[in-house]
Amino acid sequence: MNKAIAVFTKESFLVPVIAIILGLLVGAIAMLAGGFNPILAYTALVEKVFGSAYNFGETIRQITPLIFTGLAVAFAFRTGLFNIGAEGQFIVGMVAATTVGVAFELPAFIHAPLAILAGAIAGGLWGSVAGYLKAKRGVNEVITSIMMNWIALYLANWVMNSFFVPKGQQRSEMVHDSAIITITWLSQMFDNARLHWGTLIAVLAAIFFYVIMWKTRTGYELRAVGLNPHASEYAGMNVNRNVIKAMFISGLFAGIGGAAEILGVFHYQAILTAQPGYGFDGIAVALIGGNTPIGVILGAILFGILSFGAAGIKFTAGVPVELIRVVIASVIFFVAAHGIVKVFVKPILKKKEGGN
């Protein structure tokens, strides 16, 4: 019993929970200011996400890519790199998966894995370009990776337009059935919600993240380089190689995310009229999750619920989309700003110490 209480009063648990509550409170004030009923709005959000099998399935669909991009950002962060390029790595992952899915005809057991692998490697290579420039030329990875996002976006549209888009269309041909990773029976159980194997792969990727980061020598080196590159170099580690490696693995995650989105959700690639946004949301997810794999999954779930449930708030409570973004942003703000929340947590922690 005492143990259970100890878990729930632990700072690592309390801080995010209180942050979410504070965020929702500020959001409620914003909605009140706009003349809307926040209780109705939050009920609508919960109802939207958990109210029907279809919407619950679609929420899972929304969460999946966020896990991938969240892992990508978190992995780089652990090694002292700020990968803002998850967006671009996600996009090249989409392109590679579409290419393999449309251009090749293979049996299913090899086609889908190959398409995902192609997406992973494309994302990894795209990320390692920023890593290479950082390692060899000292170019800040924030700048290169953000620029690589735009290169990826326009490159993707060019590749699609030149090779895969039929005339008068705005999307590529369908990928072959053998490359599709939609789980048809589960999808039918969820009223045609677009569920796919990518979700399982995302969880496996989180485990892979944990194992490689904390259970292997590679991970030890990566973390050491992240904590102090000079000391690592002095200890005989190859810092440059580790930077490239970190960006490659980081890109792998985002690339698989892009591939899963194509093979599981859309089954074709549309000409992108805007950045898909998952890469940027991934930064928030990684921050919420404290850059740990389990934290990223939880962060993605929170973020996915908020952004998917937003439509429910609009639909039922009539709150304008702009105001809903304020609510979401205030939750993220408080989760990311640990310092502010700790002020609120302190009395609880003190009480606990007094009690013991």
Add this chain to the structure above:
Amino acid sequence: MKKVLSVLSVATLSLSLLLAGCGSKTEAPQGQTGNAGGTEGAAPAPAATARVGMVTDVGGVNDNSFNQSAWEGLQKLRTDLNLPEGNVNFLQSTSDADYVPNLTQFVKDGWDLTWGIGFLMGDHLKKVADENPNSKLAIIDAEVDAPNVESVLFKEHEGSFLAGVVAAKMSKTKKVGFVGGVEIPVIKRFELGFEAGVKAADPSVEVIKIYTGFFDKPDEGKSAASQIYGQGADIIFHAAGGTGDGVFNEGKNRKSKGEDVWVIGVDKDQSLTFGDDITLTSMVKRVDEAVHRVSKDVIDGKFEGGKIVWLGLAEDGVGLADTSTKNVPADVLKLVDEYKEKIVKGEIKVPAE
């Protein structure tokens, strides 16, 4: 620290009390309209319970363009038929992945008609229509082949032809520009119609064309406009949704520096948004009319699923804004009317692809 906290908490509390007051105030009229709808059920409006929803594309409902126009059509429908406030609604899409769940939300909730606004929604609307064969859907700007979908398309090329005539006649530099959003069949119709109009009115006028690739990026529109004005054009016609806001912005900047430049608006009468000093005229696409008409048909039980409707100059689906008289001289407008008549009669065939 403690003092600050207590002050803050008191402030928040009082603020929330104040705001709670506002909140309940705005709720009251909502209830009233609900009652009004109920009591006036016997009045002329035949189906006071009809519900019509729409899903915007990524441009959003305040895009100063066709999403907004569609929403205005639905609001007009609501006032015309005296429907309760909640009976028309829209959902905004923030990415491609949102289209299907947003459309499904209306369909599963049993709304009488669900609109998809925009070409980009075609495949997604088809999926939802196939999965829910008993629902009724309609789409603007795309052909969807399903028995429960009515597709409404516009002959943008015909309206744009007239805009081209105005541009050619009014250009002093003999160069005009076109800024497109994404290069899709709809926008291609704008471009080709505009160019045909320019060349018909004055073959010596040059047309500079740029596709930005976005419908929701004013900054891209601004830089495209800057490029075109920079090459010596003095009139730009845009067909780029929210991206076009940037075209107006650039035009206004240059105008305030004394350059004699104009912008031709699109979809709605954009002089109402951006002002007469910069808006030469607008190629109005009556999305609102179409949304209003088809929705009303559905309420009256005259839904034509599987049908593809084309609206052109003859049907008043497209045309120049009424406010054109402010900036366009009468002789040019007369010429426009002549061309319009020829197109309606079929004497001029405007290229569409």
